[in-house]
Amino acid sequence: MLRVESVVMSFGGFKAVNGANLHVGAGEIVAVIGPNGAGKTTLFNLITGHLAPDSGRILFKGREIGGLSPHVICRKGITRSFQVVNIFSQLTVFENVQIAVLSRERKTYDIFSKVEGMAAEEVERTLRSVGLHDKRNVESVLLSHGDQKVLEIAVALSGKPELLILDEPTAGMAPEETETCIRLIRKLSDEFGLTILFCEHDMGLVFDIAQRVMVMVRGGTVVQGSCEEVRRNTEVQDAYLGGSA
Ligand SMILES: Nc1ncnc2c1ncn2[C@@H]1O[C@H](COP(=O)(O)OP(=O)(O)OP(=O)(O)O)[C@@H](O)[C@H]1O
Ligand SMILES: [Mg+2]
Numbered sequence: 001m002l003r004v005e006s007v008v009m010s011f012g013g014f015k016a017v018n019g020a021n022l023h024v025g026a027g028e029i030v031a032v033i034g035p036n037g038a039g040k041t042t043l044f045n046l047i048t049g050h051l052a053p054d055s056g057r058i059l060f061k062g063r064e065i066g067g068l069s070p071h072v073i074c075r076k077g078i079t080r081s082f083q084v085v086n087i088f089s090q091l092t093v094f095e096n097v098q099i100a101v102l103s104r105e106r107k108t109y110d111i112f113s114k115v116e117g118m119a120a121e122e123v124e125r126t127l128r129s130v131g132l133h134d135k136r137n138v139e140s141v142l143l144s145h146g147d148q149k150v151l152e153i154a155v156a157l158s159g160k161p162e163l164l165i166l167d168e169p170t171a172g173m174a175p176e177e178t179e180t181c182i183r184l185i186r187k188l189s190d191e192f193g194l195t196i197l198f199c200e201h202d203m204g205l206v207f208d209i210a211q212r213v214m215v216m217v218r219g220g221t222v223v224q225g226s227c228e229e230v231r232r233n234t235e236v237q238d239a240y241l242g243g244s245a
Pocket of ligand 1: 035
């Protein structure tokens, strides 16, 4: 479904992504791990069109998407959540998802249309599937951090993606919230057949839910393979897992 080949991207003279390779098959859950500053977020920004590669190829279902704009890539079937929560905090949970659904359908709010009921059924369904239905009328700023991150996943789902990209989905969550989020990621994969690419610092979590892992260090791919292969890789143990894996 997704193939990243020898991608390079620099900020000024600094190569934040430097020869990254990544392969994500349809229906897989794939994790990218790597130390702070390894280039994980930058790589995700390249895949979703928030940045353009200097060189290399990014293929989605066999077609080059490198350098296309975020909304074009979104329409092709890739949506994402951000490392830092990115929702309309003054709007309710319902309204955040509603805007995402309407924008997918290219409908916009205007002063002549009665907006409350628009896309309501789909919004309710999405909120039910992520477990936020009870909080649909809550102003988003009042949600717990964990619920805000889940709301962002709901917004990403509203784009009806084939590939969902999550940048540190459980960052800053309490243990209970993390559990809920893991269950949600599994459910999205099992029930909806979504292909999921995420990055995460919590190794236990990565090895728990990912089917394959890509290890990124200094912008490049050290190895990618099954959890077992990655755990056994001596270069990974030295470079990232501190030799203790
Ligand atoms: N907009 C930018 N301008 C300049 N340098 C940047 C920019 N964004 C990222 N960088 C640099 O690129 C490198 C990769 O950053 P990136 O955010 O992709 O890492 P990361 O793997 O996501 O790290 P973390 O685990 O901390 O989220 C870092 O050295 C960072 O300082
Ligand atoms: Mg990051």
